[in-house]
Amino acid sequence: MQEFGDFANIDIDKLLKGADEQLALLERFQRDVGSYVGHAQDENGMVTVEYDHQGVRELELHPKAMRLASGELADLIKTAIADASADFQKQFSTGMRELFGDDDDPMKYVNDPDAALSKLKEAESLHEQAFTDVMGQLNQIRRRMDL
Known part of the structure; x- marks a missing residue:
């Protein structure tokens, strides 16, 4: 009788249960990602931003903000958007860690290219x-069959 190596010892029920659990986690994450909203406001309350998975969701300017120089207002808006985006990313990363755990979180590689590489x-490898293992096995089969 031929040997099947580790394949003969696979617990199919356990494998399918694990796949079902992963799919359920992914569905939950997909549902939850819509609830993540990053918030930011400048220190004077002139610019308020909400940021979600689609980008800037809300941008509110206090009426007094219209008295600022255009460059100053632009800087406040850019900073508030960056802060709201960072807040969203933090929530998103927390969700990914909850889904994948700390060790398997793919988001940890976004800011660490050396670790990703x-x-x-x-x-x-x-x-x-x-x-190499598969080719060796195929070679053995070929030799047994005198091909």
Whole structure:
């Protein structure tokens, strides 16, 4: 009888249950991401911004803001948008950590290109090893069948 290696020991029910759990988590995250809203306001309350997954959701200017120089107002708006975006990103990252856990959170690689590159090299190495193993197994089969 032929050996199937580790494939013969796979618990299909456990595998399917794990996949179902991951899909449920992804559905919950997809539903929850719509509720994440970043908020920011300048220190004088002249500019208020709400930011969500689609971008700037709300931009409110206090009537006194219209008395500011255009450059000063533009700077306040840009800063408030950046702060609201950062607040949204923080909420989004927290949601990702809740979904994937600290170790598997893909968002941690966004601001750490060296870690991302390291993870890619690790994946490449695993892929190359798997390819080598499969080719070795195919070679053995070919020899057994005298092909």
